[in-house]
Amino acid sequence: MPIKITDLKYVYSAGTPFEKTALNNISLEIADGEFWGVIGHTGSGKSTLFSHLNALTRIQYGTIEIDEFKLIGNGGRKPKRKHRPDYKALRSRVGMVFQYPEYQLFAETVEEDVAFGAKNIGVKGEELVERVKGAIQMVGLDYEDVKSRSPFDLSGGQKRRVALAGVLAMHPKILVLDEPTAGLDPRGKKDILDLILKIKSELCPTVIMISHNMDEVAEYCDKIAVMSGGELKLVSTPRELFTSEQLLGELHIEMPCVTALACELKRRGLDINASVITEKELLGEILRVKGMLNADAETPVAEKGADE
Ligand SMILES: Nc1ncnc2c1ncn2[C@@H]1O[C@H](COP(=O)(O)OP(=O)(O)OP(=O)(O)O)[C@@H](O)[C@H]1O
Ligand SMILES: [Mg+2]
Numbered sequence: 001m002p003i004k005i006t007d008l009k010y011v012y013s014a015g016t017p018f019e020k021t022a023l024n025n026i027s028l029e030i031a032d033g034e035f036w037g038v039i040g041h042t043g044s045g046k047s048t049l050f051s052h053l054n055a056l057t058r059i060q061y062g063t064i065e066i067d068e069f070k071l072i073g074n075g076g077r078k079p080k081r082k083h084r085p086d087y088k089a090l091r092s093r094v095g096m097v098f099q100y101p102e103y104q105l106f107a108e109t110v111e112e113d114v115a116f117g118a119k120n121i122g123v124k125g126e127e128l129v130e131r132v133k134g135a136i137q138m139v140g141l142d143y144e145d146v147k148s149r150s151p152f153d154l155s156g157g158q159k160r161r162v163a164l165a166g167v168l169a170m171h172p173k174i175l176v177l178d179e180p181t182a183g184l185d186p187r188g189k190k191d192i193l194d195l196i197l198k199i200k201s202e203l204c205p206t207v208i209m210i211s212h213n214m215d216e217v218a219e220y221c222d223k224i225a226v227m228s229g230g231e232l233k234l235v236s237t238p239r240e241l242f243t244s245e246q247l248l249g250e251l252h253i254e255m256p257c258v259t260a261l262a263c264e265l266k267r268r269g270l271d272i273n274a275s276v277i278t279e280k281e282l283l284g285e286i287l288r289v290k291g292m293l294n295a296d297a298e299t300p301v302a303e304k305g306a307d308e
Contacts, residue, residue, distance in 0.1 A: 002174065002206060003030040003053070008062035010048055014076055022048040023230045026062070030223075033205045037217030037238070039253065040227030046210045047099075049227065050176045053208075054094040055087055066094060066174070092121045095172030095204065099179045101163030105151040110136065110162050113151050118169040135165035138203065139195060157188050161195075168199065174206040175199065181216060189213075193220055214256040218242055218277040226251050243275040258282045 010023040023045045030036060038046050051057040052064055052071070061073040069090050072083040098104065107113035114132045123131060136143045139161035146154070151162050160180075167175070180196065181189040193216055200207050211217050217224055218238045226234040226241070233251055234241065241247055242259055255263070262274040262282050272285040287293045 002032050002067050003028075004063075004065040005029075005049075005052075006063045006065075008049070008052065008059070008064065009073075010045075010052070010057065010060050011076065012048075014060075021230055026232050028225065028232060028235060030206065030208070034207075034223055035200060035221045036208045036223045036225060037221030038208060038210045038225045038227065039212070039214070039217060040233075041252070044227040045230040046227050047178055049232075050178070050208055050210060051096065053174065053176055054091045054096050055085075056096060066090065069093070088121045091117075092170045093172060094174045094176065095167040095170055097164055097167050097175070097177045097180060099182055101167075102151075102156065102159035105159060105163060108150060109148050110141075110151050110154070111147040113162060114165045114169050117166050118171075121170055123169075131169045131171065132165075135169040136162075138168055138199065139165045140191075141165070157184065157191070160184075160192070164195075168203060172204050174208070175204045176208045176210075178210045179212065180209060181211070181213065189216065196220070214242065214254055215258060218256040218259070219279070226253060228252075238277055239275070242277045 006027050008023055008026040009021070012018070012020045012022055026049060038050065040046055048057055052059055053066065055071060059071045059073045059079065060076045063073065064071040069085040070083070071085060072079060074080055074083065105113050107116065111132055114135055115128055118128055118131050133143050136146065141158060141161055146158070146162070151159055154162065164180075175196075177196065181192050184192060196207060196209065197220065209217070209221065221238055224234075224236055224238050224241050225232060228251065234247065236247075241251075241253070242256055247253075248255060254260075256277055258279050258281070259274065259277055262272060262276045262285065265286075266272055266274045270286075270289055272289050276282045276285055284293070
């Protein structure tokens with residue numbers, strides 16, 4: 001089990017009038033190769049929780065195990081020396097892409113910016129050049145074209161890719177993305193999400209994506225974690241959550257737009273299975289009830305395996 005969090009608690013500004021318990025009683029396990037989506041209202045603790053994974057937020061209470069690394073809280077005090085892992089090694093294992101990462105670009109050239117993190121963890125020489133080149137190519141940019149340009153001269157979408165490349169050059173095995181599609185247009189969102197899938201299959205098998213968009217977590221993630229008020233309320237598959245009116249009601253979570261549309265079509269008399277959570281499934285259902293399915297068409301959701 002590469003990630004195991006046990007009884008995690010986190011308090012901001014402890015002992016001051018601004019004291020705020022941001023996380024309480026969090027335990028979870030994430031298996032190798034999973035793609036998690038993390039949802040929950042603003043202020044529910046998503047960023048605080050997952051910024052613990054590469055020790056950007058220092059553990060206060062509880063334990064976190066990530067492969068061979070172990071982080072052990074020391075009641076809000078600095079962790080004991082024997083409980084401090086090799087932070088550089090941890091940060092190369094767990095890549096963290098913040099919200100609007102393009103605001104953190106700083107170097108004179110794209111190449112320098114992308115190299116920064118890898119250099120910090122001790123990569124140098126030919127290997128550094130190769131990693132930077134590979135990361136820039138992986139995010140879909142032309143290395144020769146962009147390497148000497150100022151990151152500030154690129155478009156918003158290109159800047160975000162450069163920021164992502166900087167994390168990928170560290171060759172993480174676990175990637176945490178905090179709202180990676182925030183502020184992008186629909187095309188840009190899809191491009192970034194497809195890029196994340198490519199990164200997952202080619203470089204970094206475990207991905208955790210914080211998101212406010214139900215359609216994207218339904219479409220892309222294997223597991224969903226729901227946070228509320230600093231607590232982890234549910235871990236389930238997207239289908240279990242998004243097709244349960246009871247769970248959605250209890251957790252105050254919206255349906256994905258496609259599921260809502262399917263429900264509306266059903267309400268208006270179309271005899272479809274409304275338990276669809278992706279565009280492809282909805283299309284399959286509409287084609288099925290219209291008798292337009294043929295061998296090449298989409299599979300209706302009713303025929304899909306129940307193991308999802
Ligand atoms: N630096 C800080 N100092 C004090 N309180 C903080 C700080 N950062 C976050 N908090 C508080 O901790 C709680 C959890 O914040 P966090 O940023 O983890 O939420 P989030 O789920 O990521 O929200 P969002 O969806 O808006 O990004 C909130 O109540 C927030 O106000
Ligand atoms: Mg956040």
